[in-house]
Amino acid sequence: MQRVVVLFASMSGNTEEIAEIIETHLLELKVSVSLFQIDMDDVEVEDLLNYDAILLGSYTWGDGDVPYELEDFYEDLAVVDLSGKAAACFGSCDSMYPAYGGAVDKFEEQLAACGAKILIPSLKVELTPEEDDVKRCQKFVEDFTKNLHASLAKN
Template identity: 60%
Template sequence: MPKVILLFCSMSGNTEEIAENIETSISHHGLEVHKFQIDMDDITVTDLLEYEAILFGTYTWGDGDIPYELEDFYDDMDDMDLTGKVVALFGSCDSMYPNYGGAIETFAKRFKERGAANVLYHLKVDLTPDQDDVKRCEKFAEDFVEQLNVFAE
């Protein structure tokens, strides 16, 4: 069974709520998920090497910027080899800005540059998740588990 890490950064609690919904859904599929909040828990970029699968969540600051809490994490990825890691990204966004969810796209590009297989669409939720968004989180988690099974074969 693949080891899954779910790590996220949340300012207002929206991305944290998305992470919790995804974690619950994945747990229902029998996978153990190790969840960390980047700006609160003791987690470094090198910890990613201990996992086969990575769920990464971030909010987007302003018009597409990565949050200041993630700047060091982003820079620390420079020398990482994440080849073979299955990665999916999610986060809260604000449709008021033209670059909707830009931080998610920035990190997706970074993970790909480091060799990870970004296997899913990016789950973007406009601000606070509503009931429809919770269903989207559940579907995202199901799709992630399905992709893990494909990679495991």
């Protein structure tokens, strides 16, 4: 059974809500999942090596910046070899800002730079997830797990 870690940071609760929707749907699909709030739970970048796949969620601060509480985690990612790990990113975004979901993009780039294979495009939700967004989150999970199964079958 694949082991997936869902990590996130959330200021307003929107990204947390997305992470919980993702976790619930992974469990419905019988995927082993661990959920961590980066700035609250005791989780280090080295812990990612214990999983087959990584789903990382972040809100975006200011003009596309990585949130303050994630800066160390973001920088620490640069020294971890995630080769062979599948990954994708998600987050709550605000179209009021010029860089829509900039932190989500930065985390996707950082994971790829560490050797992780980005299986699907990032999921960006405008502020609080609405009913249509819940369906998008579920489709994100379904696409991710389908590609994860295919990726692991090749190895």
